[in-house]
Amino acid sequence: MYKLDRTAFKAQTADQASKADSLYYKSLTWQERLKIANYLNSIAYNYPENTPPKMDKTVYSVRSRK
Numbered sequence: 001m002y003k004l005d006r007t008a009f010k011a012q013t014a015d016q017a018s019k020a021d022s023l024y025y026k027s028l029t030w031q032e033r034l035k036i037a038n039y040l041n042s043i044a045y046n047y048p049e050n051t052p053p054k055m056d057k058t059v060y061s062v063r064s065r066k
Helices: 014-027 030-044
Strands: none
Touching: none
């Protein structure tokens, strides 16, 4: 479980923060970035990590083109 470290704070502008974050995430491997994206999606859509909900396939239909 991740916890927010409230002692790690640096006053900076939005532009400076954006550049710092960009450099940090570019230094990670694609696997690490994918793991972070999976975690953030699980938080945003409220499902347990590594068990995303199934897609509702009843909404879609298949038709052939003539």
